[in-house]
Amino acid sequence: MPDSPLYTVAAIAVIALTIAVVVGVGLKVLRSFRELGSDAERATYKTLHAASRAGQHLRTGLTPSGAAKASRQLRSLLGCEALAITDTSGVLAWDGGAEELKPHLMARAADVLTGGRTAVVPAGELLTVEAAAQAGASSKGRNRVKNNDIEATELAAVIAPIKAGGRVVGAVAAFAPSAGSGLVRATGEVAEWVATQVELAELDASRTLLMEAEVRALRAQISPHFIYNSLNAIASFINTDPVRARELVVEFADFTRYSFRRHGDFTTLAEELRCIDRYLLLERARFGDRVQVSLQIAPEVLSTVIPFLSLQPLVENAVRHGLEAKEGPGHISLTAHDSGAFAEVTIEDDGVGMDPDELRSMLAGHTDGDHVGLRNVDARLRQVYGEDNGLVIETAPGEGTLITMRIPKSQPHHDA
Amino acid sequence: MNPVVGIAAFVAVTLATAAIGFYGLRISRTTGDFYVASRTVPPWWNASAIGGEYLSAASFLGVAGLILLSGTDALWFPVGYTAGYLMLLLFVAAPLRRSGAYTIPDFTESRLDSKAVRRVTSLIVVMVGWLYIVPQLHGAALTIRITTGLPSWVGSVAVVVVVCLTVVAGGMRSITFVQAFQYWLKLTALAVPVIFMLLVLAGTGATPLAEPVTNPTGLPSAGLYQNMSLLVALLFGTLGLPHVLVRFYTNPDGQSARRTTLIVLGLLSVFYLFPTAYGLAGRMFAPDLAQSGQADALVLLLPGRLIGGTAGDLLSALVVAGAFAAFLSTTSGLVVSLAGVISQDVLGGSVRGFRVAALISAAVPLAFAFSTDSLALAGSVGLVFAFTASTLCPVLLLGIWWRGLTDAGAIAGMVTGAVLCGGAMVAGAIFGSAATPFWLAQPAAWSVPAAFAVMVLASRATRSRVPSTTSRVMTRLHTPERPLETVRQTAERQSVQGQSSER
Numbered sequence: 009m010p011d012s013p014l015y016t017v018a019a020i021a022v023i024a025l026t027i028a029v030v031v032g033v034g035l036k037v038l039r040s041f042r043e044l045g046s047d048a049e050r051a052t053y054k055t056l057h058a059a060s061r062a063g064q065h066l067r068t069g070l071t072p073s074g075a076a077k078a079s080r081q082l083r084s085l086l087g088c089e090a091l092a093i094t095d096t097s098g099v100l101a102w103d104g105g106a107e108e109l110k111p112h113l114m115a116r117a118a119d120v121l122t123g124g125r126t127a128v129v130p131a132g133e134l135l136t137v138e139a140a141a142q143a144g145a146s147s148k149g150r151n152r153v154k155n156n157d158i159e160a161t162e163l164a165a166v167i168a169p170i171k172a173g174g175r176v177v178g179a180v181a182a183f184a185p186s187a188g189s190g191l192v193r194a195t196g197e198v199a200e201w202v203a204t205q206v207e208l209a210e211l212d213a214s215r216t217l218l219m220e221a222e223v224r225a226l227r228a229q230i231s232p233h234f235i236y237n238s239l240n241a242i243a244s245f246i247n248t249d250p251v252r253a254r255e256l257v258v259e260f261a262d263f264t265r266y267s268f269r270r271h272g273d274f275t276t277l278a279e280e281l282r283c284i285d286r287y288l289l290l291e292r293a294r295f296g297d298r299v300q301v302s303l304q305i306a307p308e309v310l311s312t313v314i315p316f317l318s319l320q321p322l323v324e325n326a327v328r329h330g331l332e333a334k335e336g337p338g339h340i341s342l343t344a345h346d347s348g349a350f351a352e353v354t355i356e357d358d359g360v361g362m363d364p365d366e367l368r369s370m371l372a373g374h375t376d377g378d379h380v381g382l383r384n385v386d387a388r389l390r391q392v393y394g395e396d397n398g399l400v401i402e403t404a405p406g407e408g409t410l411i412t413m414r415i416p417k418s419q420p421h422h423d424a
Numbered sequence: 425m426n427p428v429v430g431i432a433a434f435v436a437v438t439l440a441t442a443a444i445g446f447y448g449l450r451i452s453r454t455t456g457d458f459y460v461a462s463r464t465v466p467p468w469w470n471a472s473a474i475g476g477e478y479l480s481a482a483s484f485l486g487v488a489g490l491i492l493l494s495g496t497d498a499l500w501f502p503v504g505y506t507a508g509y510l511m512l513l514l515f516v517a518a519p520l521r522r523s524g525a526y527t528i529p530d531f532t533e534s535r536l537d538s539k540a541v542r543r544v545t546s547l548i549v550v551m552v553g554w555l556y557i558v559p560q561l562h563g564a565a566l567t568i569r570i571t572t573g574l575p576s577w578v579g580s581v582a583v584v585v586v587v588c589l590t591v592v593a594g595g596m597r598s599i600t601f602v603q604a605f606q607y608w609l610k611l612t613a614l615a616v617p618v619i620f621m622l623l624v625l626a627g628t629g630a631t632p633l634a635e636p637v638t639n640p641t642g643l644p645s646a647g648l649y650q651n652m653s654l655l656v657a658l659l660f661g662t663l664g665l666p667h668v669l670v671r672f673y674t675n676p677d678g679q680s681a682r683r684t685t686l687i688v689l690g691l692l693s694v695f696y697l698f699p700t701a702y703g704l705a706g707r708m709f710a711p712d713l714a715q716s717g718q719a720d721a722l723v724l725l726l727p728g729r730l731i732g733g734t735a736g737d738l739l740s741a742l743v744v745a746g747a748f749a750a751f752l753s754t755t756s757g758l759v760v761s762l763a764g765v766i767s768q769d770v771l772g773g774s775v776r777g778f779r780v781a782a783l784i785s786a787a788v789p790l791a792f793a794f795s796t797d798s799l800a801l802a803g804s805v806g807l808v809f810a811f812t813a814s815t816l817c818p819v820l821l822l823g824i825w826w827r828g829l830t831d832a833g834a835i836a837g838m839v840t841g842a843v844l845c846g847g848a849m850v851a852g853a854i855f856g857s858a859a860t861p862f863w864l865a866q867p868a869a870w871s872v873p874a875a876f877a878v879m880v881l882a883s884r885a886t887r888s889r890v891p892s893t894t895s896r897v898m899t900r901l902h903t904p905e906r907p908l909e910t911v912r913q914t915a916e917r918q919s920v921q922g923q924s925s926e927r
Contacts, residue, residue, distance in 0.1 A: 016796040017555060017807045017853075018851075018854075020554070020555055020796060021850050023795070025850075306598050307674070308673075310465075310676070311673070311674070346598075347775065348763055349526060349527065349765075350778075414775075417526040418524070418526030419524055420524045420533075422524065423900070
């Protein structure tokens with residue numbers, strides 16, 4: 009075998025690895041050089057750091073996996089032998105030793121969960137009598153708590169309720185050799201802190217629901233003007249050109265069928281373009297040769313998933329504000345092409361244009377203009393793809409309008 | 425060779441590529457044309473584009489060179505390069521298209537519901553891409569040096585500059601057209617000179633300098649292990665090539681993705697006949713190239729040697745044009761996909777970010793290409809395949825076909841594969857080729873199974889981490905789409921249903 013390729017690739021790999029290591033070490037060194045501060049500052053930092061780490065895990069609410077990770081942080085925060093998090097029906101997570109207490113915890117926590125008050129179980133009373141006897145018998149043998157020599161029977165427990173939104177949703181239980189007032193207060197605070205996180209999680213969930221509802225409410229609808237105008241235009245052909253009138257009615261039916269469909273918030277660019285084609289056919293029946301359209305579509309982007317009815321309102325806007333308000337023929341050009349990981353769609357007209365300031369305040373939702381369609385599309389794009397991916401509109405009075413839309417091609421979570 | 429020929433060929437290919445890139449989209453003015461403009465890319469067209477992007481310096485120059493050097497053993501390269509698509513067809517093409525993911529990091533993130541997996545995958549994709557671009561630049565350097573006599577760095581820089589300009593200026597708007605054109609250009613550039621050479625040889629009855637079976641260098645041939653390991657690398661490596669997988673997104677659905685792959689298989693099989701012919705002709709008429717270490721230049725030099733004069737110059741120009749088409753198409757395909765990954769993960773996905781990322785993803789391999797030196801193009805590309813097969817292939821295959829994969833398992837497997845395969849490459853460099861044991865020179869045979877094993881075992885060990893979205897994602901990957909029907913058909917079907925339900 010020839011030797012040089014090995015050498016090449018290996019050299020490259022060495023360089024790549026070296027760069028990675030240097031960058032990694034550099035970041036570590038930078039981090040360690042930071043000012044660490046006084047003892048009090050460090051203690052504050054440690055506490056807040058543990059709390060924020062635990063908080064991340066609780067952001068999805070009281071789930072077994074999140075609670076398991078959070079309990080580790082919370083135990084180090086309280087400095088107790090073991091820490092458990094329960095919901096109303098069972099133990100979600102247990103961190104630390106003395107796992108043999110686990111089956112008995114729910115019985116002890118029942119009062120806390122119904123009464124909503126912190127309970128202290130002194131050392132030795134955690135187990136029921138017979139269980140204690142059993143545990144005592146076995147502890148003579150090998151069943152000792154790992155890592156230290158405190159037996160499970162000698163642990164006291166503090167059980168504090170997690171109250172979110174006025175009701176008890178679970179409990180935090182801390183186990184230590186003695187349940188001093190310090191531990192009781194700290195456990196109560198931790199439970200309250202967990203409750204805040206749970207409430208935040210609920211807030212998150214309702215925000216997601218709200219966003220979904222908003223997207224659904226924003227789902228574009230075709231404008232009533234268009235229906236009225238199209239039907240009038242078709243009516244004018246019924247006597248003069250019945251064949252064309254029939255074709256137009258069929259097109260109109262297809263168009264409405266697409267725009268009234270109920271399922272799915274997403275479609276492909278190809279389908280949306282097909283809808284735009286129908287729409288333009290109907291507008292052409294009204295405007296005749298005044299509508300001139302040119303298209304430049306890269307086939308790669310046709311299967312891109314886009315929000316349902318997100319292009320048609322832009323074309324309608326171009327027709328209404330680019331043509332209706334203007335003498336003589338108007339030209340609309342529509343392009344779609346690849347732009348890295350995005351598909352870029354532009355719609356340009358040479359009509360009367362818009363006042364940028366007015367447009368800005370309309371898009372921000374301060375004023376209601378006649379560009380409601382634009383605002384709707386813009387809001388939906390921002391909602392779905394993030395604030396950076398709204399419409400980009402370049403316009404000035406009398407100068408026409410150019411609207412650019414960038415859609416990420418990769419949308420594994422959206423079905424067309 | 426006349427230096428003007430090389431430069432003219434390079435300029436012509438560049439201009440043609442740029443022209444198609446910028447103006448390749450047809451402008452339609454009437455709604456009648458609309459359907460033509462908005463029709464999705466037909467599979468054979470997309471297949472040509474995949475072929476165009478896939479056939480790199482290794483295929484165009486390297487395969488013939490290797491056949492000249494090591495005879496029939498080198499045939500495993502074209503076999504592996506082509507057969508990899510069979511694996512792609514069977515296991516990856518359709519599900520990956522249905523996933524809706526555009527890049528491999530997108531896929532792993534959505535499949536395993538984990539940002540960490542995405543970061544690891546992105547890192548590996550970028551490494552693979554860079555490793556793959558370097559041989560292209562070496563090929564360009566070689567071609568410029570042989571054909572024009574200019575210093576070899578001119579070739580690498582020229583390719584990088586052209587690619588950066590077209591990508592940054594938005595010249596890849598119609599990338600499918602560009603790449604499809606490149607495939608047919610490459611095929612013509614190899615096929616026409618071969619036919620002429622055969623005609624000339626048959627006419628003059630030239631006597632061969634050596635028998636095709638004689639080994640011009642006398643180096644020992646590769647053993648069974650090397651060939652099997654190479655085949656493993658090529659078969660599985662094709663599954664993870666970032667620039668190839670991106671092309672499948674152009675297919676409208678999973679079914680057409682499969683059809684495309686089938687056509688790619690055919691196109692590649694036809695293409696590889698010609699480098700083989702060059703290699704054998706080279707063994708008979710130009711064995712001295714192998715002795716002087718210029719085996720990779722065989723394709724460029726052979727037409728000029730066998731057919732002198734203007735005809736020879738013209739045929740050489742054609743071959744040089746094809747070679748540059750190979751460097752440009754593969755490099756630009758890789759730069760576009762790398763820039764996509766880098767800009768999305770590091771620079772926030774803006775237009776500006778994409779341009780910066782494109783410059784980075786072309787400049788880094790250029791630096792590598794300057795600092796290293798390579799002649800055996802097919803071999804170094806083969807090692808990149810081994811790296812891909814040990815890292816991205818396991819995560820794709822298991823991600824698509826095994827519900828039990830977890831994020832921890834995927835990361836463990838990818839890191840294992842990268843360390844083993846990368847380590848073997850580094851060790852090979854340290855020992856030098858003569859001292860490298862054969863199993864280290866071709867690591868795929870053990871690094872690929874190791875990566876798979878670690879991925880499976882680590883996933884088993886972290887069974888609780890199987891993402892809750894698994895069922896949904898798997899359903900999406902494996903449920904065939906309803907066949908695309910025209911809206912009119914749907915309307916008719918629904919109106920029929922409507923009537924029947926009224927009754």
